[in-house]
Amino acid sequence: MNPTEVMEPAKTDVEKKYKVIGTRPIRHDGVDKVTGRAVYGADVQLPGMLHGKVLRSPHAHANIKSINTAKAEALYGVKAVMTAADFPDAGSRTANLGELGEVPLKPMCDNVMASDKAVYHGHAVAAVAATSPHIAEEALKLIEVDYEVLPPVMDVLKAMDEDSPLVHEDLYTDELGEKSSKPSNVASHTRHVKGDLSQGFAAADHVLEREYRCATVHQGYIEPHAATAMWNPDGYLTMWVTTQGAFTVRTSVHQILDIPVSKLKVIPTEIGGGFGGKIPVYGEPVAAVLSRKARRPVKVVMDRTEVFLATGPTSGSYVKLKMGVTNEGRITAAETMLAYEAGGYPGSIVALGGICMFAPYNIDNTTIDMYDVVVNKPKTAAYRAPGAPNSEFAVECMLDEFCQILDMDPMEIRLKNGAKEGDIQSHGIPHPRIGCLETTEAARDCEHYQTPLEGPNRGRGVASGYWVNAGLTSSVTARLNGDGTVTLQEGSTDIGGTRTSIAMQLAEVLGIPVEDVVPSVVDTDSVGYTEVTGGSRVTFATGWAAYNAGQAIKSQLIEQAAEIWKVDEDQVSLADGVITTTNGDSRSMTIKELAADLSQKGIDVGSRETVTPQNHGGAYATHVVDVEVDPDTGKVTILRYTAVQDAGRAIHPSYVEGQMQGGVVQGIGWALNEEYFYNKDGLLMNASFLDYRMPTSLDLPMIETIIVEVPNPGHPYGVRGVGEVPIVPPQAAISNAIARAVGVRLGDLPMSPQTVVKALSAKS
């Protein structure tokens, strides 16, 4: 592609209406990143800094009877050794994690470092700070841990068995609001009911019942976790962290270490991907305690193996689904049971799986049963549209099966049942204005779908997806400089180019070039409270805060100009960076001129904004994929892929396209090859990018993108979150394509070559 082509603004209606929105400016942080100057988590260096390393459990499930650190402490170069005993007693305290809700503190502390029990292979049990990483590593070998090895339970259904080994002896089921009498691995069972299932199934002409499984998969961000802590003797703790949410780290560390929030400052570094996995804390409290003990700054950087072993994969899951349709393809009823692995501690994202599962369709009768189940795997974390791919995979595969039974076009069944504004969702809440139908129509009409696919062992698959998105709290501080530029400080760490997409919204209000806005991501002492970069919320919510800041600056400028011109404020307007009178005397000055004047006079123009918008509006996507299957080896090649998605309003279309492509790539990996492979003792055997097979560039075609814009009435510019929904459809789209290529339906992910061969030989 010719790079200048990318820079050319898209010639759309939006472009005519807006000056900045809908264009594709160069990102503000681009030069730093392409020249290697940007400071990521592991780049932090401080005078006298020590290196921390973590000792991890070699067992999937074991009681820790004792830990002896004496030999490690005696090693030359070792400055501090810690265990969970160095954390204050968590007792029954709770932590508020915003999006993730109010959670008990003890499991969170135990996940950071096991106190009495290791509940997964790689669970942290002790840590060392030394003058070099190599000495720290050698010291780990000198720590003696006495384990009592217990049988592990690795699979969600086995964990639900009455006679399964218990991950926690003191965990009781919250069974539809009642506490169970016997301990269990099932942390909770919740249910949504809408309509009447028996009526719904009675009205159906065809009923299918199937099981679907997803293996445990990891977010696979390129940058491993890294945290540096400097705990000064005066009690002030400063941390440099690669994180999706500096304020969430502050809250978590403050709770775990039981120190006042005012004594803790978190400075977010640049971040090399997170996808939800950089919301929980891991090495942060460890670095802090080591720093307090050693009285020196300590940096804890994970390697890739540690990332796989001990940080948030998403839930492995079991889904049972029964659906009924009429001969005309109308869905009459759906009944489902979702069982999601939470990992070593309760709190999977099964609830979101339930909310999203049927959201692309208007179904009168649905029942959803959701189970949150602990197993001996790492505690799960959010992963791009957390929970949704697992459950929607089932629906999208089954719809395709109905299409084959009914001889119906896959787009037709989706349009026939498609959700629209006012339809009541399965959890009882009506849809706001959504772009479900518009997205499916655009997919149906696209060149890819309209071009027939030919050739043996080839098939085309279609699937749709929904993600709920999030609003939550965001803050910015904006200040006009004397040269007419605007400094914009924000609390949202920038993962996908959001410095620019936020700055563009402020620039649009003032009608100035986005290059005249200077955005920076700042620490927790320097901006108002801001929730995590997650839930596809930053361009939506932080963008809105920037919009408000723009409006505030605009009215302050108008006020100042009116003062200078001695006219009423309502006789002054601001557009395209120029302030003019509207009373016919045609006076005008540019923002730059006024800014210079005000700065001379010592008048500060700026604003501090915090928003918590509620109407974030959900996101829809429909994907089309062509595959070719090698029937001898079972290998699936992606020939062509088109992703269609409603962005509400694409502020920076390149970043929207990038999110769509990135989501698809992760979905393809999830569909075809990614999985945690455990041996019979519950030990993870593929904790590396060699054997945990994410797709490489050679495994992918160019992902084509089509942006649909159904503006979200809940945002001044119509923005909907775009980051997560594109990971939802690929798994089913590919399964459906394989079914149409070689006639086998695969309901278990991943659909690795060996599973395809197995299914083919079972068929013949």
Place this chain on the structure above:
Amino acid sequence: MQAFDYVAPKSLSEAVSLLEQKGERARVLSGGTDLIVQVRENRRDVDLIVDGKKVAELMELSFDSQSGLTLGACVPCVRFYEDAQISQLYPGLNDAALLIGGTQIQNRASFGGNLCNSSPAADSIPALIAHSAVCLIAGSGGTHTVAVEDFCTGPGRNVLGPKELLVSFHVPPPPKHFGAHYLRFIPRNEMDIAVVGCGASLEMESDLRTVKKARVSLGAVAPTPLLVAEAAAALEGRELDDSAIENAAAAARAAARPITDMRGTEEYRVHLAGVLTRRALETSLERAKED
């Protein structure tokens, strides 16, 4: 990782005497694409690294129509496939050289390192076996030779004594009407370890239909790469039609005794042994016809 010493001897005798002194605590370094990774990841402890890349015999790459190919143990893949004559004469070795890692890895990785690392899934070993390569080994007692198929004794283990090193491979000149091929199956298109690998070679009669001599070798289906004599027996003296190829594939499946691990199940690997044997023979035949 602990500190270690590094020496780059300039002669074979110097290299041998260094190994003499340090024994098990010394390792020969070729491209380092296995060794450095293993040391960094605490999978191997060493006191002394003996770099072979300054020793002439270990870096030799030459062809002679009488004696065939001499391939020094430390010659990187890139030198092999960028040599127009040699890469054409030994197509199976060329396939392997082009498959190992990516471009950066191929600039360092050697056939010698690949063999001495002795992974059951190593890509060059079945290719070397298909081409009937023989190893020249040096130690304090002088030199001796071992056929490549007899070199590995288990995963990561081989016939080299602690004070010995691999000097070079010697591969006979290709006869008339000869073709060879190495291929592997990986789930992705790059950056994977062979689930199964297969090297084959065919020497055809002048009718280009009857097999004079055949060799079939499998990787990743047993503790060591295998030479499947039964597959050769199913082909030699026969016409290379579908049923002969299927017989060879069946022999390959029968010889395979893989394990189930994260790279593939036992059942799948047995299946692939047959598929890859078929494909390796078909390509070898095409190449023999072009020869």
